[in-house]
Amino acid sequence: MSHGSNSERTDRTEVGIVGVGRVGQWFVAKLVEAGYDPVVCDVDExxxxxxxxxxxxxxxxxxxxxxxxxxxxxxxxxxxxxxxVMEGADGVLETLDAGQVVVDTGTTPPDVDLHYQSVCHDREAGYVDCGITHEGPGEFDDGLGPSYSMFVGGTREDYERARPVVEALSHGHEFYEGIGNGHLVKAANRLRQTCRAAVASEVCEFLTNNGVDPERVVDQLEWDIPAPYTDPEYLTTRGFDRALRTDDGDTEERGFRVDHRGVRPRLRTSDWANDPAYALDIARSSDTHVPMLTAADQSLRLAENYGRALVDRELSFGDEEWHPFHVAAVYRAVNRPQEEWRRLAGGKNDGGVDGDGDERN
Structure with a gap:
């Protein structure tokens, strides 16, 4: 197989699209609108x-x-x-030549990006990974489809070769130098979307299952929660009803007890009383499934204990914006303990190494 110069081919149009499903169709429309003459192929005739x-x-x-x-x-x-598509019979690599570039906009992990970048570079061709989302800025166009935001990874040289097409397809894009980074950003965006969907579901079910219409709360606080989450088929006050019937003589396990010391009965939580713990107790009593809240509550408790330990030892990062009780501090400490403890120690650690990694005298 020859991998000669592109200058030997004079019949090449500009852009080809492999895969013209829902997203591919929008790509065709956008490219035609931008003056390109796309070539397409798909197993679906x-x-x-x-x-x-x-x-x-x-x-x-x-x-x-x-x-x-x-x-x-x-x-x-x-x-x-x-x-x-890349390596199979009649695949891209059968005819890929020097000077061409492959742009992968699909759902691909970074290790695959790394492999095909290497294969393409061996042929003096380019390869970039390009994650996309339609949930960024911009409006839907009836003719051209969603306004895509794109995240491009790869080398600067490959990116510059793909850039005009990326600009034609996207409402906006950002280059994150390094192969696989485009799909990494896409994965992070999906992580956020998945967590937000879980939180929206959990919050609305928590309200619904305890007798409050979530749509009213969403409207009042202007939460960004779509209507399908807030359309309850039923409301129940079972959680509160059961809780208020609970007293010290009840042998059934309850998430909380009733406190009669005030003007009227109220729910009594643990000594570590705060809103998430209170919400958890309500959820336990009403048998509401709240796994996200449970995990968040554990992180908040860990942050509280971690922060108290730092304050007790008069440790700080020397950062006015840093707060030892913020849950992000726990994530940093767990994921990057050496770096965080170097900062806590003012650039020094107990192992005789300073913040730059050099041994101290």
Missing amino acids: DAVEAAVSKGATKAGSPAVLTEQVELVLLSLPGREVVER
């Missing part, structure tokens, strides 16, 4: 015909597509498909 109707040209395989373009755009659902 209906998807290919839909792309052709938008102005694309059909290629019979990834290998044929790669022969015709300068930039190969992968819009695929996962690593297995990427591997088949």
Whole structure:
């Protein structure tokens, strides 16, 4: 197989898209709008015909597509498909040549990015990973689809070669130098989205299961929680009803007891009383599933204990913005203990090494 110069080929159009499903169709529309003549291929003939109707040209395989373009755009659902498209029969690597660049916009882990960057660089071709999301800035366009934000990883040289196409496809993008970093940022964004969805579900179920309409709370506080989370099919006060019937003679395990010392009965929590602990007690009594709150409560307790220990030993980071009771301090301490304790010790640690890693005399 020859891997000669691009200058030998005169029939190459600009951009090819392997995979024209939902996202790939929007890519076709955006590229045509920007003046490109995209070449497409997909195992789904209906998807290919839909792309052709938008102005694309059909290629019979990834290998044929790669022969015709300068930039190969992968819009695929996962690593297995990427591997088949790149290395399988009639795949991209059968015809990939020097000077071309592959842009992977699909759902691919960084180790796959690292592998294909190496393979492409061996052929003097480029490779960048490009995570995408439609949940960033910008508005949906009926004709051009979502406003994508893109996160691009790779070398600066490969990025610059892909940049005009990335700019045509995205509402905005950011380059994070280093292969795999684009998909790393995408994974972090999904982590945030997943946690937010879990929190939204948990908060709304907590309210619903204890007799309060979550939609009213969301409206009042202007929380960013979509309607499907706040549409309760039922409301119940079972948690509070059971709690208020509990007294010292009740043998059943309860999350909290009733305190009669005030003007009216109230729920009594543990000595370490704060809002998350109080919410946990309510959830236990009403049999409400709150795993996120349980985990967050444990982190808050750890932060409290950690902060007290630092204050007790008169340790600080010398950072006015740092607070020893902030939950982020615990995450830093657990994930980067050596760095954090060097900071606590003012750049020195007990092992005779200063903050720059040099031994002290």
